[in-house]
Amino acid sequence: MAAPGELVLRLSVPAQGPLRGVAIDIAGKVAESLGDKALAAHAVGAALERVASVVAPDGVDAEITFEFRQVEGELLIEARCGSRSSEVRCPLPA
Numbered sequence: 801m802a803a804p805g806e807l808v809l810r811l812s813v814p815a816q817g818p819l820r821g822v823a824i825d826i827a828g829k830v831a832e833s834l835g836d837k838a839l840a841a842h843a844v845g846a847a848l849e850r851v852a853s854v855v856a857p858d859g860v861d862a863e864i865t866f867e868f869r870q871v872e873g874e875l876l877i878e879a880r881c882g883s884r885s886s887e888v889r890c891p892l893p894a
Contacts, residue, residue: 807834809868815856815881823866824848830868831875834892844875847888851879854886 811826813819824845831844848866856864860881867878874889 807868807870810865811868812863812865815852815860815862815864816858820852820864823852823864827866827868827877831890831892834870834875844877844890847890848877848879851877851886851888855879855881855884 807830809826809830811823813823827844827848852864852866856862856879862881864879864881867876867880869876869878870892871889874891876887876889878885878887
């Protein structure tokens with residue numbers, strides 16, 4: 801459970817198809833809301849794609865759950881699909 805005022809956002813999307821792109825858009829918006837407009841669109845979207853490709857390689861017909869958290873000055877993105885999980889951290893401006 802998150803502490804009051806702490807960001808925790810969970811999103812589940814199909815591993816394949818156009819809705820996966822929604823997760824990239826949301827990741828950018830989360831980073832932007834945490835104060836990093838430059839990082840938001842490019843780096844965070846690429847980071848999300850990296851963890852998604854680890855947990856759901858091409859052709860996997862499943863659901864990916866992403867969890868976004870602000871941890872110690874970073875945006876932590878965790879991805880889970882079935883028994884696989886991966887995470888990436890994106891630094892946020894001080």
